[in-house]
Amino acid sequence: MNLELSEDQRAIQRLVREVAREELLPRIQALDREERFDPWVVRRLGELGLLGLCLPRRYQGGGLDYLSLALACEELEYVDSSFREILSVHTALVGLTLLQWAGPEQKERFLPPLATGQKIAAFGLTEPGAGSDVAALESRYRQEGETFVLSGEKVWISLADVADLFLVFARREPGRDPGAISAFLLERGMEGLETYTLRDKLGLRAANTGGIRMREVRVPAANLVGLEGEGFKIAMSALDNGRLTVAAGATGMIRACLDASVAYARERQAFGKPIAHHQLVQEMIARMVDGYETSRLLYAWAASLKNQGRRCTRETSLAKLHACEAAFRAAADAVEIHGAAGFSDAFPVGRHLRNVLGERIYEGTREIHLLIQAGYALGLREDRPLRCSLPPWPFPEDEEAGPR
Ligand SMILES: Cc1cc2nc3c(=O)[nH]c(=O)nc-3n(C[C@H](O)[C@H](O)[C@H](O)COP(=O)(O)OP(=O)(O)OC[C@H]3O[C@@H](n4cnc5c(N)ncnc54)[C@H](O)[C@@H]3O)c2cc1C
Incomplete structure (x- = not known):
């Protein structure tokens, strides 16, 4: 492992440090006191190219490596965790997950607006009855022809009330079988999809945290991520x-x-x-x-x-x-x-x-x-190979496109 940062890594570290201190630091005390998420922050991170900094350039990302993402997170949280949380959810939990698991057409369709910040993404896993125990999630789906119909509720979801795109998880049958869980991309505006904001949080008060209600939301088969049953x-x-x-x-x-x-x-x-x-x-x-x-x-x-x-x-x-x-x-x-x-x-x-x-x-x-x-x-746990892996860096797609 090379502990020396590359020129690109140092540049991103410098940029985020400067923006965090000069633009975010002066705002945080008021945002925290007023428990207010400022949409300007996410727009600014998008303008700076930070929302897609480690997505391939092919999808309008910055083409930087995973350490660059981590360095940006360190600098944002130097000011406040609420700012870093945006990259954790939008870029890492959703963007990188789509890079790993989405099909080629889904990547072409969903990654560019995420990389540029045109669309904001949330990750909906936790439910009222299922936090640490993910396999206990109860949101349900059924298939009707080319459509999946989802119902259930997600709670404690970062960016819930400001996101345009939601990566959510639901199960086909009741019970605890992780193999019955699938992943879907829901889009704001779909009928039956509703979000709300949670108030009076102890901390992370400049972040948006809320819930997602799904009542018979009809999701096209093209929005199923991975194969059915791969959700867990x-x-x-x-x-x-x-x-x-x-x-x-x-x-x-x-x-x-x-x-x-x-x-x-x-x-x-x-x-x-x-x-x-x-x-x-x-x-x-x-x-x-x-x-x-x-x-x-x-x-x-x-x-x-x-x-x-x-x-x-x-x-x-x-x-x-x-x-x-x-x-x-x-x-x-x-x-x-x-x-x-x-x-x-x-x-x-x-x-x-x-x-x-x-x-x-x-x-x-x-x-x-x-x-x-x-x-x-203790040898009680082992990692089996996954069908799809996160691509190594430099991204194969960008290698073909030539030098930065
Ligand atoms: C600010 C904030 C933002 C969040 N953002 C998101 C988000 O964007 N998307 C999302 O899906 N979720 C999000 N979450 C939810 C978070 O992931 C869950 O709260 C977390 O997984 C814990 O679940 P829980 O709160 O239901 O606690 P529980 O699972 O009910 O746990 C309660 C306590 O029991 C302990 N416990 C549970 N099982 C065991 C065990 N087997 N052995 C020992 N101890 C155990 C836990 O460690 C904990 O101390 C967010 C939460 C917060 C606070």
């Missing part, structure tokens, strides 16, 4: 991509907590000296450094495996678990270092702490990732 595998492979972005984002949060804590500890005086000179404060700073550097290595490792076209469920799960736990501790320690000031929103650290509580839940809770890791270690 598609959902799990989508999470492999999403978790890379959550891990990278959490790494950015740790860096934000570290920078804020270092600045505050140098300034704030207690017992006649800056608190930076008290060793118990130094211990918390050192833990943040440790969390940041190890999280960065883990997400870079997972991204490098993706670039090689290798399946990396174990590595992305570990990166997500480690970075979210380290970010949780970093945010809690950062609030502590700031004392009472950290308990207000005059400093960003309290917001990071509220946000990380959400990150520890989605794309697999801490407990689910511990079970995954134990499963691999």
Whole structure:
């Protein structure tokens, strides 16, 4: 694994860092206070080419690699998780999943508007009775000729109320058979499809989170993703991509907590000296450094495996678990270092702490990732080859088109 960033990777890191600090940072406090998703943000990310940065140029994406996506996520979450979440859902959970599983016509039809931000996508897996236990999902579908008819409800769906396209999962028969689950692309405007926004969230308040109601939604067969019965595998492979972005984002949060804590500890005086000179404060700073550097290595490792076209469920799960736990501790320690000031929103650290509580839940809770890791270690879990894999980078389609 090469730890040196390429010129393209450094360029994307610089661009997102600059935009995040100059354009997003000045807005976040008000958005968080007012619990408001700002559609300008998603438009701006689209204008900058970030929504499709790691989709092939053939589909109007940026043609960059998976590490570039992760680096962008780290920079966005340095300001706030709500901004990073847009790339996690739109680009990783949906865009990359379509790149992996959609048929050639579906890719030509759906990827360009996603890559350019003309259309925004959401990922609808979770239901009122099925979160960690995905196989328990109850949304149903039946086939009528060339049409699938879907009914059910999805909850806690990021971007639900602002998306145009929804990758949702439903089962053909009742029960728990994962092989009865299929994946469909629903489009806003389809009759029977309704979305709403959830209010009063503890964190991620500048993100849109909501629900999707499906009442006899008629979906053309051309919108079935993968083969019938492949929905569970598609959902799990989508999470492999999403978790890379959550891990990278959490790494950015740790860096934000570290920078804020270092600045505050140098300034704030207690017992006649800056608190930076008290060793118990130094211990918390050192833990943040440790969390940041190890999280960065883990997400870079997972991204490098993706670039090689290798399946990396174990590595992305570990990166997500480690970075979210380290970010949780970093945010809690950062609030502590700031004392009472950290308990207000005059400093960003309290917001990071509220946000990380959400990150520890989605794309697999801490407990689910511990079970995954134990499963691999104990030989209780193994990855079987999938019918469709995420393409290695450079993308074969772009290789044919010549140099960038
Ligand atoms: C802000 C936010 C955004 C989200 N965005 C999306 C989205 O875009 N799309 C989407 O589909 N979902 C989304 N989710 C939903 C998220 O993926 C689920 O909340 C998550 O999978 C956990 O499911 P649950 O909330 O039903 O908790 P449950 O599954 O009910 O778990 C409750 C508790 O039990 C524990 N637990 C469950 N099973 C086990 C076990 N076998 N062993 C040990 N402990 C266990 C869990 O770890 C957890 O601590 C989002 C959630 C949040 C908070």
